Amino acid sequence: MDLKGRNFLTLKDFSPEEIEYLLDLAEELKEKKKKGIPVDIYRGKNVALIFEKTSTRTRCSFEVAAHDLGMGTTYLEPASSQIGKKESIADTARVLGRIYEGIEYRGYGQEIVEELARYAGVPVWNGLTNEYHPTQMLADLLTIREHYGRLKGIRLVYMGDARYNMGNSLMIACSKMGLDFVACAPEKYFPNGELVDQCRKYAEASGSSITLTEDVSEGTRGADVVYTDVWVSMGEPDEVWEERIRDLSPYRVTKEIMENAGPEAIFLHCLPSFHDLKTKIGLEMGQRFGITEMEVTDEVFESARSKVFDEAENRMHTIKAVMAATLGE
Numbered sequence: 001m002d003l004k005g006r007n008f009l010t011l012k013d014f015s016p017e018e019i020e021y022l023l024d025l026a027e028e029l030k031e032k033k034k035k036g037i038p039v040d041i042y043r044g045k046n047v048a049l050i051f052e053k054t055s056t057r058t059r060c061s062f063e064v065a066a067h068d069l070g071m072g073t074t075y076l077e078p079a080s081s082q083i084g085k086k087e088s089i090a091d092t093a094r095v096l097g098r099i100y101e102g103i104e105y106r107g108y109g110q111e112i113v114e115e116l117a118r119y120a121g122v123p124v125w126n127g128l129t130n131e132y133h134p135t136q137m138l139a140d141l142l143t144i145r146e147h148y149g150r151l152k153g154i155r156l157v158y159m160g161d162a163r164y165n166m167g168n169s170l171m172i173a174c175s176k177m178g179l180d181f182v183a184c185a186p187e188k189y190f191p192n193g194e195l196v197d198q199c200r201k202y203a204e205a206s207g208s209s210i211t212l213t214e215d216v217s218e219g220t221r222g223a224d225v226v227y228t229d230v231w232v233s234m235g236e237p238d239e240v241w242e243e244r245i246r247d248l249s250p251y252r253v254t255k256e257i258m259e260n261a262g263p264e265a266i267f268l269h270c271l272p273s274f275h276d277l278k279t280k281i282g283l284e285m286g287q288r289f290g291i292t293e294m295e296v297t298d299e300v301f302e303s304a305r306s307k308v309f310d311e312a313e314n315r316m317h318t319i320k321a322v323m324a325a326t327l328g329e
């Protein structure tokens with residue numbers, strides 16, 4: 001399998017075999033890390049990490065993974081670069097492409113990371129856009145595979161705003177890899193029809209299915225993986241909180257939902273999560289709307305079924321696999 005020089009912008013661009021190859025590589029790199037076997041095959045190379053939105057996991061994963069591979073990193077935070085303000089994406093891409101061997105971008109529209117990739121001349125990796133979060137998908141698939149020993153036939157239900165990066169990406173990842181995908185949300189939060197149609201074709205090829213339902217009991221029944229995400233994503237205005245809390249509260253992941261899912265079901269979340277009042281925003285919304293938890297109850301988040309920290313760790317191993325596979329020699 002040769003992915004050298006490829007961009008990593010969305011899983012739509014990758015075949016199931018290529019995705020499986022990246023998962024296998026991540027598993028191998030994880031094992032080597034645990035055994036202390038060095039993998040610094042890219043000594044002397046450098047990568048640029050552009051973050052127009054904040055991050056804990058993705059930034060740390062790219063930095064540690066790059067360092068483990070022997071590379072240097074430069075972190076460009078929203079306020080410290082010229083991007084978009086004094087310099088166009090195309091110009092930025094051509095400058096960074098002369099200095100770095102690879103570029104990560106986290107930000108707003110997918111068209112921005114696509115433009116960056118068009119002009120950079122080196123691999124560009126999508127660290128999250130409004131539309132997609134492909135590196136998160138590899139971590140999620142690896143976590144599910146580690147837990148169940150397979151991907152095919154697993155039923156994953158996504159609860160919440162299924163029209164945004166996480167819902168879209170999970171639907172793509174599941175349909176490509178043979179997992180049955182269920183979006184469980186009010187109809188206005190269903191993924192867009194064009195993407196659903198495209199994923200139905202992937203599902204047909206992989207022998208899986210896509211279900212969109214408003215019915216919590218039906219949607220979660222017998223699920224192997226119950227997945228949720230924050231109700232308001234980065235970059236969205238504060239004004240949407242009230243509507244989201246009203247619309248999505250029936251889709252909060254609770255103990256009852258986990259029981260309905262099945263005795264072996266696991267809980268996943270890309271994180272960060274509002275499962276208590278220990279964050280500034282969680283506390284503010286708690287006081288404004290009289291709630292103590294949002295997309296998932298603290299009970300489920302802290303339960304043995306919750307694999308969110310295995311999932312978070314896997315961000316690093318899978319991001320390392322993406323860089324290792326796509327960087328040139």
Ligand code: CP
Pocket residue numbers: 054055056057058059128136270271272
């Ligand atoms: N899941 C995820 O992308 O986390 P960060 O926003 O902390 O990078």
Ligand code: NVA
Pocket residue numbers: 128164165166229230232233234270271272
């Ligand atoms: N939907 C979330 C995902 C965070 C990893 C956001 O875009 O903020």
